[in-house]
Amino acid sequence: xxxxxxxxxxxxxxxxxxxxxxxxxxxxxxxxxxxxxxxxxxxxxxxxxxxxxxxxxxxxxxxxxxxxxxxxxxxxxxxxxxxxxxxxxxxxxxxxxxxxxxxxxxxxxxxxxxxxxxxxxxxxxxxxxxxxxxxxxxxxxxxxxxxxxxxxxxxxxxxxxxxxxxxxxxxxxxxxxxxxxxxxxxxxxxxxxxxxxxxxxxxxxxxxxxxxxxxxxxxxxxxxxxxxxxxxxxxxxxxxxxxxxxxxxxxxxxxxxxxxxxxxxxxxxxxxxxxxxxxxxxxxxxxxxxxxxxxxxxxxxxxxxxxxxxxxxxxxxxxxxx
Amino acid sequence: xxxxxxxxxxxxxxxxxxxxxxxxxxxxxxxxxxxxxxxxxxxxxxxxxxxxxxxxxxxxxxxxxxxxxxxxxxxxxxxxxxxxxxxxxxxxxxxxxxxxxxxxxxxxxxxxxxxxxxxxxxxxxxxxxxxxxxxxxxxxxxxxxxxxxxxxxxxxxxxxxxxxxxxxxxxxxxxxxxxxxxxxxxxxxxxxxxxxxxxxxxxxxxxxxxxxxxxxxxxxxxxxxxxxxxxxxxxxxxxxxxxxxxxxxxxxxxxxxxxxxxxxxxxxxx
Numbered sequence: 001x002x003x004x005x006x007x008x009x010x011x012x013x014x015x016x017x018x019x020x021x022x023x024x025x026x027x028x029x030x031x032x033x034x035x036x037x038x039x040x041x042x043x044x045x046x047x048x049x050x051x052x053x054x055x056x057x058x059x060x061x062x063x064x065x066x067x068x069x070x071x072x073x074x075x076x077x078x079x080x081x082x083x084x085x086x087x088x089x090x091x092x093x094x095x096x097x098x099x100x101x102x103x104x105x106x107x108x109x110x111x112x113x114x115x116x117x118x119x120x121x122x123x124x125x126x127x128x129x130x131x132x133x134x135x136x137x138x139x140x141x142x143x144x145x146x147x148x149x150x151x152x153x154x155x156x157x158x159x160x161x162x163x164x165x166x167x168x169x170x171x172x173x174x175x176x177x178x179x180x181x182x183x184x185x186x187x188x189x190x191x192x193x194x195x196x197x198x199x200x201x202x203x204x205x206x207x208x209x210x211x212x213x214x215x216x217x218x219x220x221x222x223x224x225x226x227x228x229x230x231x232x233x234x235x236x237x238x239x240x241x242x243x244x245x246x247x248x249x250x251x252x253x254x255x256x257x258x259x260x261x262x263x264x265x266x267x268x269x270x271x272x273x274x275x276x277x278x279x280x281x282x283x284x285x286x287x288x289x290x291x292x293x294x295x296x297x298x299x300x301x302x303x304x305x306x307x308x309x310x311x312x313x314x315x316x317x318x319x320x321x322x
Numbered sequence: 323x324x325x326x327x328x329x330x331x332x333x334x335x336x337x338x339x340x341x342x343x344x345x346x347x348x349x350x351x352x353x354x355x356x357x358x359x360x361x362x363x364x365x366x367x368x369x370x371x372x373x374x375x376x377x378x379x380x381x382x383x384x385x386x387x388x389x390x391x392x393x394x395x396x397x398x399x400x401x402x403x404x405x406x407x408x409x410x411x412x413x414x415x416x417x418x419x420x421x422x423x424x425x426x427x428x429x430x431x432x433x434x435x436x437x438x439x440x441x442x443x444x445x446x447x448x449x450x451x452x453x454x455x456x457x458x459x460x461x462x463x464x465x466x467x468x469x470x471x472x473x474x475x476x477x478x479x480x481x482x483x484x485x486x487x488x489x490x491x492x493x494x495x496x497x498x499x500x501x502x503x504x505x506x507x508x509x510x511x512x513x514x515x516x517x518x519x520x521x522x523x524x525x526x527x528x529x530x531x532x533x534x535x536x537x538x539x540x541x542x543x544x545x546x547x548x549x550x551x552x553x554x555x556x557x558x559x560x561x562x563x564x565x566x567x568x569x570x571x572x573x574x575x576x577x578x579x580x581x582x583x584x585x586x587x588x589x590x591x592x
Contacts, residue, residue: 044408144525
């Protein structure tokens with residue numbers, strides 16, 4: 001009578017021991033798994049923390065400190081509260097730079113997008129050499145910005161540049177346009193150059209978006225008697241919308257950061273006409289050694305970029321869902 | 323697609339448009355081949371190509387070209403070494419919080435370099451990393467590492483689990499499986515990531531400008547910038563240097579064509 005029960009108990013004990021052992025093995029495997037995962041991830045994460053996390057925190061701290069050229073030898077930078085922020089606010093530095101940044105970003109985005117879309121639509125038709133031309137178009141985007149900036153600076157020179165030379169030879173102008181030296185022209189010139197740099201990127205991404213639109217939709221629309229304008233409005237544009245938002249937000253984030261181009265082409269001049277928040281931050285920190293206000297200026301830039309980052313991630317999610 | 327008979331006019335329009343877009347590139351090459359004095363009113367075509375601009379450029383900037391090459395190669399190595407394992411973990415190993423890490427990687431692309439430079443300057447000053455190759459390689463990789471993680475991850479997501487598991491069953495450790503299965507399979511995306519990281523680093527200007535203070539370690543972009551400041555009358559030499567600095571981009575476009583489009587869109591949508 002007790003025998004079967006005892007055997008039952010034995011079996012149950014054995015089962016439990018087995019289960020325990022299995023659990024332990026599973027736990028050990030899981031732990032191993034997790035350790036391995038971390039081994040793969042940790043180096044990159046450590047790098048990102050050191051080279052993005054630390055600078056962001058450090059920049060915030062610096063914006064509340066007073067830095068002078070001697071700070072780097074004595075390493076004492078007293079805290080000054082919000083004084084750096086009030087400096088950039090009261091001296092008009094920020095508001096002027098903010099306006100220039102907005103104009104520069106909006107102008108660049110608008111031009112890049114419209115021309116980029118035009119190129120993308122153009123390349124969508126198939127014609128001999130289309131693929132080659134489309135890839136050659138990428139060259140302006142792949143060149144170092146310093147190279148493009150230097151070339152444009154030479155081309156737009158008031159007296160000796162090829163642009164004014166051509167305008168004069170065509171008798172459109174008698175004297176040269178001060179593209180880079182006129183206070184009202186310089187910003188427009190810098191925007192035009194940045195549009196030139198950004199067209200290839202916009203074209204490539206928008207072309208990719210256009211390729212994803214099924215051709216049978218166009219065929220059906222054509223059967224229904226829709227012209228190119230109608231099918232653009234009712235097929236292309238709605239289906240391209242997610243790509244459009246991605247390209248605009250990425251463009252905004254890249255344009256906000258632009259610094260190389262402006263420093264090379266105009267150096268922020270003439271009379272600060274092309275000073276953006278980014279170039280101001282550079283000048284404050286690295287030319288005037290006012291790292292405190294420079295950091296404060298940089299933080300403003302981060303806040304703006306972050307706002308766009310949030311929009312970007314939203315747009316990105318929408319693009320993936322479509 | 324449209325009927326091919328409409329093709330010919332489109333090709334002509336395309337060539338004209340592209341000619342306009344690439345005119346600055348042509349002009350750069352043209353000016354670089356003009357003799358030193360006449361560059362002030364250069365002709366439209368270098369009828370008598372003069373390479374003295376290049377001679378000056380190599381004499382003045384040869385060292386800086388080598389510096390750029392060393393820094394760019396170093397940054398490619400560092401970026402891939404950090405990004406490839408991380409991309410693998412994010413794509414294939416079910417890491418807890420992977421979305422958060424990926425979010426962080428995406429956000430780093432929005433951080434303005436001037437902010438990074440601002441903070442790194444004082445840190446580098448303390449660590450003695452100003453004017454060093456290592457300092458520039460580390461700072462320049464801030465573009466390469468996130469970009470490579472995103473490009474490689476989106477590729478590695480497509481690797482079938484079975485081939486990795488097959489290697490594991492055959493007794494390969496996790497590291498072994500990564501090295502002898504995942505990496506070879508990902509060769510193409512590794513090349514894309516490497517080429518673009520090279521190009522980003524080669525083009526870097528801001529870190530070169532802020533994190534070097536002496537001519538000892540001076541990348542070519544900074545060399546060009548100082549040319550503009552110093553002798554604006556030597557435009558042929560300046561443009562020759564610009565042409566030399568454009569070589570990697572031209573090579574990428576000419577020889578590694580199939581890696582270009584994935585690289586341009588890679589950091590963006592995937």
